Amino acid sequence: SQTIHQWPATLVQPVGSPLSLECTVEGTSNPNLYWYRQAAGRGLQLLFYSVGIGQISSEVPQNLSASRPQDRQFILSSKKLLLSDSGFYLCAWSLLAGGADTQYFGPGTRLTVL
Amino acid sequence: AQSVAQPEDQVNVAEGNPLTVKCTYSVSGNPYLFWYVQYPNRGLQFLLKYITGDNLVKGSYGFEAEFNKSQTSFHLKKPSALVSDSALYFCAAVDNYGQNFVFGPGTRLSVLP
Numbered sequence: 156s157q158t159i160h161q162w163p164a165t166l167v168q169p170v171g172s173p174l175s176l177e178c179t180v181e182g183t184s185n186p187n188l189y190w191y192r193q194a195a196g197r198g199l200q201l202l203f204y205s206v207g208i209g210q211i212s213s214e215v216p217q218n219l220s221a222s223r224p225q226d227r228q229f230i231l232s233s234k235k236l237l238l239s240d241s242g243f244y245l246c247a248w249s250l251l252a253g254g255a256d257t258q259y260f261g262p263g264t265r266l267t268v269l
Numbered sequence: 270a271q272s273v274a275q276p277e278d279q280v281n282v283a284e285g286n287p288l289t290v291k292c293t294y295s296v297s298g299n300p301y302l303f304w305y306v307q308y309p310n311r312g313l314q315f316l317l318k319y320i321t322g323d324n325l326v327k328g329s330y331g332f333e334a335e336f337n338k339s340q341t342s343f344h345l346k347k348p349s350a351l352v353s354d355s356a357l358y359f360c361a362a363v364d365n366y367g368q369n370f371v372f373g374p375g376t377r378l379s380v381l382p
Contacts, residue, residue: 198374199359245312257303258310258370
């Protein structure tokens with residue numbers, strides 16, 4: 156069966172510091188991968204998605220970036236964090252790009268920028 | 270632009286009573302529709318989806334949802350609510366071209382003992 160991991164689970168970082176969040180998927184090949192941010196425990200904002208290694212699409216311009224160095228690894232990064240980057244970051248995977256395919260979510264990373 | 274609306278921020282229901290969480294969508298073509306649940310500080314869990322066929326879809330934990338094309342709705346229902354159903358519920362939709370997977374803003378369900 157497929158599983159998705161995210162780490163760290165929680166992170167507290169000062170403003171201006173760098174960020175690296177990691178997401179890995181097990182039990183499947185060539186998944187589509189997604190990064191979402193959830194602010195204030197409500198709506199989800201799609202940040203990035205990837206259909207393959209090195210292929211990243213950005214949905215919202217901001218100081219975050221994403222990379223996919225391996226088939227089942229998706230990394231969210233920032234060179235300098237802002238207060239507004241605080242939130243709950245969720246990684247998801249699906250077998251098909253959009254369409255009728257279900258997205259399956261990881262446990263999330265709670266980021267607090269102070 | 271495609272969108273999903275969940276008109277109620279909060280739904281309160283007594284344990285044992287039926288519950289409904291509402292969702293309406295605006296998606297071009299024939300939509301694919303999903304419901305997810307999120308417990309505090311956890312990721313989203315998939316509950317059910319509608320692709321085609323029977324308008325009544327059954328999912329996990331006794332939940333079901335009814336697709337109504339004329340009303341562009343996909344309401345989530347459960348005949349008898351449990352306190353453990355208290356969580357945040359998200360409706361989502363994507364068009365049949367596989368583009369623009371859109372989530373609703375979420376509805377917080379509280380089941381009171």
